[in-house]
Amino acid sequence: MIHRYRGLIHFVAFALLSVVLLPGCREQSGEQEHIAQKKYSIYAMMKNGKEYILQTDSLASGEINPEKSGARVVPAPLYYELIVRDGRYYSIDRRKSAFVRYKIANGEFVRDTAIAITGFSSVENYNWLSRDSLMILGYDEDARKVRYVKIDVRNLSISQGIVPVPAPFGNYNWLSIGFSQFLENKLYIGYCYHTYTLDNYTTGDTIYTAILDYPQLRPQKTLKDTRSVYPGGVNTRQSHSFVTENGDFYFIACPGIALGNYPEKPTGIFRIRKSSEEIDSEYFFNISASAINNHGYGFWYIGNGKAIVRTERKGLYTGMKDHYKVPHFDFYLVDLEKQTTSRLPLPLDKGTSRQCVLVENGTVYITVNSGNEGCYVWLLNPGTGALKKGLKFSDDTEYILRLERLNDQ
Template structure:
């Protein structure tokens, strides 16, 4: 993948009020948002000529794609059920950062990410069809984002591992005021032979915080994970550690939720999470992919619940899981006979989608084309329907519409043009 360079475009909405212009400019400088000097100069020159654009119609969905030239584009739309769009021709290009598809967070029309070069948490919007930075917050050593959790409409928890055999760091961010409380997550540090660790999920429960994690070892000889799922129970808001629960039936609970969802709560407020020991995540493929549960109001994981995905008719490792209601979830799994290398895993179509029943553990394969891309935010459930983006080399790039009641599938929105991957499919406002 070729290197992409920064090309920020800046815009300020004046609302015909000079006081707001200068207030916005002052806030940008105070927050030390990293913009090229030439862009800031251009901003001042353009302020008097800007029209009111932020009052334009708010779209419902956001789709992030990558072209075959390895350029990312964001396009917003009101419908997923049909029609055609060309994100390359009509979308907003995202020239930096180059891997934003792996760690972008979408909320209320905003696009958030960590600038890994500067340690700034940046808020963007699409303005005049430009991916536009409008605010930022400095979060030192938080560049390697592993997990995020919207626990209130404007409150975001992010967790990052700083390396150097330390415990993970956290930041609780108010995304309206762009202020944060930061600290160290009091988890046991990596131990030999492991030299790093990842936090796969976080979930608030009244005055407690559940955190799933595991340890990894990486060297020139290869990569692998411990053979254990670790689940920590912490006090909130003190973030002090209560207890760590261990389960050696699998490893890597939650995986990387910035790129692919793996945990949720159901209607009864029970919390489910997927473990990801497979080749592309945990590097421990001899263990089983499984779904675990923490029942509502309980103070420990439900040791009696273990949905062994690898031992089911899926018979493979999975990396994504999305709740669709009525005790059902969509699981995205690999076909191990169709790839050999990690590059194959990313490039070759070999991923399948299954509907699983969390209660009966029944499995239903969806009749979709083979999908490609190891990490994708690709399932969205709304109004009784499930929208699934599929990158198919044979049938094109579509948002498919699945009806769980009738078990029917149909093609919805078509993404035309030079699209290689549909990386993210998300609601803009939720």
């Protein structure tokens, strides 16, 4: 399936924790759950392959050794589908069909509590409906349906159902949800279709956006656009869309080889104006035609009409076999209204898909895994453009995989 192929693209083969559950049953640990007091959560991989969760109050300075300061992830990896909220960590174990909560105990990052779910071949997108209510969308390969599960994270009670998104048709045998966004009491779902084999896949030439009322999930209309393909991406892995201060919704389409695998199409930014219920036909920010001159994936809003796009640098990798390990990613500051780009003078970054940009109190924090210059958190002043190094990671750190705020503000 498409996510099996994409697993070859990224850092290492994807494996999640194993749990054994009867349908509808819950498993709980008798130990007291660790309640985080720090401000930030960081997920790092060392050069020896070991992975650690660490928590810190400052990203602006200092040095940290994940192996000494963090909790080892047992078993690893969890970095792709981890969800962080209010000092707690969650993910879905697709192999055993369970929603899992984790904790830090005895210096290790381990499973705490789990509850069975059904029908999730993949996790595509998640949204917080309230402080304690989480909604996850995923494609069920066997049933050829999009499913949702709503979880009350206080007691891990769940409800599940079907989202009426049309199944793959014709030669298409997979579906990917690239964004899910609530706008004025409606749920917008961006998706596309794929044709896949065991060792390759291609994406159809159309972006679809379903508009459904909520909570009934009745289809209202479907928007189509062919200016690019593969809208957004799996939002547990990195950001691909956002709503600005004035209520406009932006998303990036990713036809590069690491997602859409339709490289003749341009990477583009799309817009849905507030209250319009239409993709803006007069707006298309063609990233590939800009100074970037290639494809991009991650897309983070930093405020005041500006965003950051993480882009590939041509000629530095030979193919998917070395895409994740070769430093070849640039960070560009983009002006959404003027449709201009400006490269941030950061070292080239590595790692195909990362949660690596965080905005807080007027400062943009960017993690960079460079080849020869080490792993750092960089601080960007978006008003002046000034960049400086912040928190340094020990030299035996290979990747900073995730940077997140432990508690939403």
